[in-house]
Amino acid sequence: MTHAQEQSAVVTQAEAPHRRRHVLDLDDFSRDEITALLDSAEAMRELLSRSIKKAPSLRGKVVLTLFLEPSTRTRVSFEQAGKMLSADVINISGSGSSAEKGESLLNTALTLQAMQADLIVIRSPHSGAPYFLARNLQRMGVVNAGDGRHAHPTQALLDLMTMRHHIGELEGKRVVIVGDVLHSRVARSDVFGLQALGASVVLCGPPTLIPLDLLRSGEGESLPDVSVEHDLDRAMEDADAVIALRIQQERQGAGMLPSMREYTRRWQVTEARYRRAKPGALLMHPGPMNEGVEIASSLAHGPGSQIEEQVTNGVAVRMALLYQLLTGGQEEAAE
């Protein structure tokens, strides 16, 4: 039995979360809502391990994925998740769609809503695009699969699931996020999720790539459980988990990054640095990985690495999320 299952045995059906239609970021998720979702994801993982990976709960539901930026794992993960629960999943990419003819995002979405789709999963290079759709769509739910450098809530959920599965409840655990935090939507959502579950977060990387707004709440108060440590050797002390971020060369402005060589020397997660963490500390990376830059190859494929498990958990977490969004009584009058 895993830690998470042990814990979930205690949780009863008492928490009946309000009915959520959109998932835009984790900043409006309570600890209870995240915990219920992760419990449900553990059940989905069991379904994923069967020889017949299919359950009928989303039969007759239509899920669209609209990806306006390249992606393999996130798009396929959503598609898998929907199909395993028997939803019909339709994939739309930027090229080849009427976005190329200059149709606005809203008009594309309204057209898709008129075709009676139930949910749209959107990846956009523009921060805030999913929020804009959520405000303007009356019937269709919106899931943010990554918007610009802003948020990537399902990646954060799969990170939380992976950590909780292996090291138990995250209250009081020390999680290091190292690399290009500034351009990372994963890091932002991870910080919100880890905060909600009571973990303490250490942000590490070149000073130019650590956004100081992440240290404060929306009201401008400093968050007690988020700190910055530019020295990775010190940051790694006693860590329970380390998330290495991808260096996003495509989003890099001039002068933000020292040379790649210097970056690798100072902020790569190496064997020696890994030994400073707690024994058996989890090594994670949202992918795609620049192997030998953010993380040493021997570690990326070593026993502490959760990188492949993160991918599996991604499908489970997205199944739980789709189930959560697309089933349950319809209290709200839709029209």
Add this chain to the structure above:
Amino acid sequence: MAEGRLILTGEEMRRALTRIAHEIVESNKGLEGLTLVGIRRRGVPLARRIADAIASFEDASVPVGALDINLYRDDLTSRPQPLVRPTEMPSGIEGKAVVLVDDVLFTGRTTRAALNALMDLGRPRIVQLAVLVDRGHHEIPIRADYVGKNVPTSLDEIVEVRVSEIDGVEEVGIVERTKAVST
């Protein structure tokens, strides 16, 4: 302690489950290939009770599994969302004699969902159904092979099976729909 009208005390529950245990072994001519599968939530402790009873007189143990049927419900869009829990099958069900165990047989829709969930896990040789209480009002052609007690009920009533692991007591009661506390 008892909410509403009591229909089985803890002692009566134990006797009914012991009788069901004997009936299961008798009708399957032994324990060969036998697997008990409890339907979450309260079917699981009841399946364990039956397995314990079998162990006490047969001197051998029967595997017990737990089946979550929430992904197979036919009312997923019309009622509050149930929490999905993991299905656990200690030994496969391929070619086995599976006895599904549930607390109450009512409309039969839970059993229908359980059968679909079970078939997605493999192909058992035979599937039987054991319930502690059959309260009538079946809406689909499903009947139980082993019944603890047949209880005539009205549709305004809810039969509540309480087990010590979940509810802290062992008993079965009937409550009016408006006063019901658990599902």
